[in-house]
Amino acid sequence: MITTRQGVRVLGPADLDEFLALVARDPVVNVFVDHRARTTRLQPRWLGGEMWGLYADGELSAACHVAANLVPVGADAPAARAFAAYAPSRVRSVSTIVGPQVPVDTFWSNVAARWGSPREVRFGQPHLEIRTDPLVAPDPLVRRTVPSDLDAVYPACVAMYTEEVGVSPERGGGADLYRARVTQLISRGWSFARFDETGRVVFKAEVACASPYAAQVQGVWVAPDRRGQGLATAGMAAVVEQVRRDVAPVVSLYVNEWNASARAAYERVGFVETARFTTVML
Structure with missing residues (x-):
């Protein structure tokens, strides 16, 4: 597998296992990109875009799904800034940026001047999950x-x-x-x-x-x-x-x-x- 010790590069099929290990650090929040990686095997033609990886000391530290939806993976604010700096070098296909608040807010603040006015920005959306049986009776007609x-x-x-x-x-x-x-x-x-x-x-x-x-x-x-x-x-x-x-x-x-x-x-x-x-x- 080709790696770079520092910086951002496009991931491919050879990086799938390393990418899935990154996703597994927070598999519920990352379910969208986990699904996309497993169904496309990180093949660009099936992704309809690219998966970017950020490396630090030779290890994958964060990633970014970039197709119609741009979704950061395991990214903090510095990682989001690195992806924003990388974005001008790639063809833009993005119509929605969505994901954890800190990296999305950081990425957007760094590309907004180039990408223009959004139709809408929805801040602070609660991400919810349930791991147990529901607390109320299910509708038998659903x-x-x-x-x-x-x-x-x-x-x-x-x-x-x-x-x-x-x-x-x-x-x-x-x-x-x-x-x-x-x-x-x-x-x-x-x-x-x-x-x-x-x-x-x-x-x-x-x-x-x-x-x-x-x-x-x-x-x-x-x-x-x-x-x-x-x-x-x-x-x-x-x-x-x-x-x-x-x-x-x-x-x-x-x-x-x-x-x-x-x-x-x-x-x-x-x-x-x-x-x-x-x-x-x-």
């Missing part, structure tokens, strides 16, 4: 979705994304790509929903990524006319129960600090805060 559910699940996914991000995932001709992503999650068994008597989705959530250690949940959504009825709490309890049984032993997610109702629902289920994230949308 189940894994199947391919025949796609036409009901897809509009709910579009509604959630538009509400959360502020733009539709179908904007600019993105409908086919987004529908393919929803189809992929269903086919993996990573999509969960409750349907009402008409077949409409009234609660949903998905597993975004998973490793042998953890699964990260995304896209939690309740139909607007059914909010305040406890569907999110019981629904998430059902998701936690099924994901811990069938996917990974720890369930994690991160939530906007201002979303008091969601945070309260997750707390009732048994999630606890273990870190803070920042998300920069470009």
Whole structure:
């Protein structure tokens, strides 16, 4: 394996074991990059970007996933500054910077003048996890979705994304790509929903990524006319129960600090805060 004693370089398949050892220092917080590394083997053509590694005295001390999402791994503020200094030498593909608050805030403060005004910055997002059975009874009507559910699940996914991000995932001709992503999650068994008597989705959530250690949940959504009825709490309890049984032993997610109702629902289920994230949308 080629190494450099100091500085940043692009990692490749030969670095996979060393990279996974770095990720394993905090495998729940790092579940996204762990998933990406295991599924792509750090092959750039499958990553759709690059994985940067920071070396100190010949050892990998931090890393940075750089594709559509830029995600620091095991990075402190000095490491984040090193990645920011390296960034101008590479082709930029990033549309979102997300991860632990200190390295993301530091990286962004060092590239903001070059990268322009963001669409939105979300500071202090609680990163939550649960390692036990849920504290409340799971909703027995929440189940894994199947391919025949796609036409009901897809509009709910579009509604959630538009509400959360502020733009539709179908904007600019993105409908086919987004529908393919929803189809992929269903086919993996990573999509969960409750349907009402008409077949409409009234609660949903998905597993975004998973490793042998953890699964990260995304896209939690309740139909607007059914909010305040406890569907999110019981629904998430059902998701936690099924994901811990069938996917990974720890369930994690991160939530906007201002979303008091969601945070309260997750707390009732048994999630606890273990870190803070920042998300920069470009």
